[in-house]
Amino acid sequence: MKFSVERELLVQGLGRIQAVVEKRGTLPILANVLIRARPEELTLSATDLEVGVVSTLNAQIETPGEVTLGARVLYEIVRELEEPELTLHLDEGARVKIESGSANFSLLSISAEEYPGLPGADSTTFAEVDAKLLAELIDRTLFATSTDDTRYNLNGVYMENVEKGRVRCVATDGHRLALIERSPRSPVAFLETGIIVPRKALAEIRKLCEETEGSVEIGLDGGFLMVRRPDLLLTARLIDGEFVNYQQVLPQNPTIRIVLDRERLLHATRRVALVVHERSHGFGLVLTSGQIELRASNPDLGDARELIPVDYSGDRFETSLNARYVLDVLGSISSKELVIELIEEISPVQFRPADDPDQLSVIMPMRT
């Protein structure tokens, strides 16, 4: 194997896979990047067996071949090189020579045959999705996923088709839930059956969307979600499990509905959150005629309270919420006005943007 490549391109390609490279070292070869020089292109692959990335770049291939090298060290070396171009050469032994100007490295490699196979995208049908839309679906839900490994079916975002080709994404950690629906330009057929996409994959997909103008393609193959761009293929093993029956959690027929300025509530919550109890993060919401009061107290710090005028004339209503959850929700909504819907003191509190019927968040209160 021998090829020459632009340093800048290689830095980019290696940078993209760094987050995927396995760091815990359960399988040492996963710390390596698989380099494949084919007659027409160069690919760099990495996987932690859950998420895989294949990055394709232009290179002058002299001799095709494949090899794996430590992903971290290769990335750091290439970043430090000064010449605009470099040559990689696998010699007769197991060493890879890197030459760039006067700099020479000879790195130990592991045979590509040792590297686990990555799911390919050859037989998959893809649907085109706007990258911004996909990013939004992730942004508005990812925060509500569970980080508790014992609830693996909640460690990701549930995606499914609802009527008229709309895609619905739902995430919950059992204490709060976030839901959003959007219409892609063309329907995503494989979402007729819901899938659960794990957190780590979503974070990678989110990054990919951010650096993409226009659209990406998504597809499903053998328990893997694929996200593709001409120069990049991301594969994510789906969570094999049943998502919870989230529909029954969505509050029906709220009895109280108040409208608030989102920014106002966000800043007030941030302030009272400074003195919430470190462990519970609980703060009180007290609704009385014409106002909502936020109150927090911490035996070691003191108390905080803040009043926000609201259009309300019903009975006094009091509930207690985790301030972090509320801040997460307020951060995931971008509308100016926010609707809060309430039923009873120990029933879920619903938040939704006033101008978007297709997004909502639910937070279960705390019992004091």
Add this chain to the structure above:
Amino acid sequence: MDAFYASVEQRDDPALRGRPVIVGGTSMRGVVTAASYEARRFGVRSAMPSVEARALCPDAVFLPGDMGRYRRESRRVFEVFGRFSPSVEGISLDEAFLDLAGTDRLLGSPGRVAEQLRAEMRRETGLAVSVGIAPVKLVAKIASGEAKPDGVCIVAAAALRAFLDPLSVGRIWGVGPVAYARLEARGIRTIGELCRCAPAELTRALGPFGLRVAALARGADLREVEPYRDARSLSEEGTFSADTRDPGRIEAALLVHAEAVARRLRRAEIRARTITLKLRLGARAPGPGRVRYPLRTRSVTLRRATDDGGRIATSARDLFVRAEIREPIRLVGVAVSQLESADPVQLSLLADPRESDRVRRLNRALDQVRDRFGEAAVGRASGRADRADSVPLSVQIKRGEDERP
């Protein structure tokens, strides 16, 4: 205090005065909780099997004990302690550290304080108390032991070495029979010998613990008197009337202990995250040390702190099943630690909030029934309730726990 439970009994029943009195389990497998000085003369010690105590002292009066009464008495004792220092660290129902720093202008010299405390204690509770006074906690504790029965022992800073040097290394906190045997093997028997020993030698004998022991031996005990130390763990345990392998009996016992621990958590308005199963095997293990029955412990930490006996029992049972212990078991216990104040509880979106509310209301109702009619009035059905009745309980009082005066 001196032989606290036994002293309370002797005070309240003149017929017992001057006679050997033993408070503790009277069954075949009971142990001595407290022995009066008259009984100690025969070699009876606390934690000794009652059978052994009876053999040593056949004339002793055995009493089952009354924890409620001892606790009430303990509150009176601590009330007296509280008059002599604003900083009182209770170690048990009848023992405490008092920080006398800065009290001399108000109360006089430590010697005067000791005499006055003893006089007030005797006048108001009718009980004898021994006082040890020293610059640091460890030495004060040792000095109070030297002062017993019914005396005072003052160790001034200048006299520290002369006091400690001739004492056995076993008097140092943390030096149990095993450590003692290791030190003895190197010819170290007294605290003085320990002080003269090279640190490397101690590290070889006891590991890093050796250096801590050496520091204590030099009288370097930097621990402050901690008046408000919170409980770190609560536990309940009981010895079976005969060693058992029967999972039914063991699980029934775990349920009883779990319920009792949970009740104490609720009373103190705290919750626990870590649940520990404690098992003592019936077969004695060879080797030095008083602990002749091998101990097995298993722990699990919950995602959320709990004060529910059912939850604690389930964890304890799971631990028991996973421990896969085949030997006969002598004792089982349930301990909880990683205690948290009962903060607001995040309710689950996915579970019916009425369900968790139901558990809470059930526990509250159980507590109310027990408050009124006693601990045995109501219990959880284990499915093997017939076997649960044979579970004898012993309550472990841990430092700073809920029922501290």
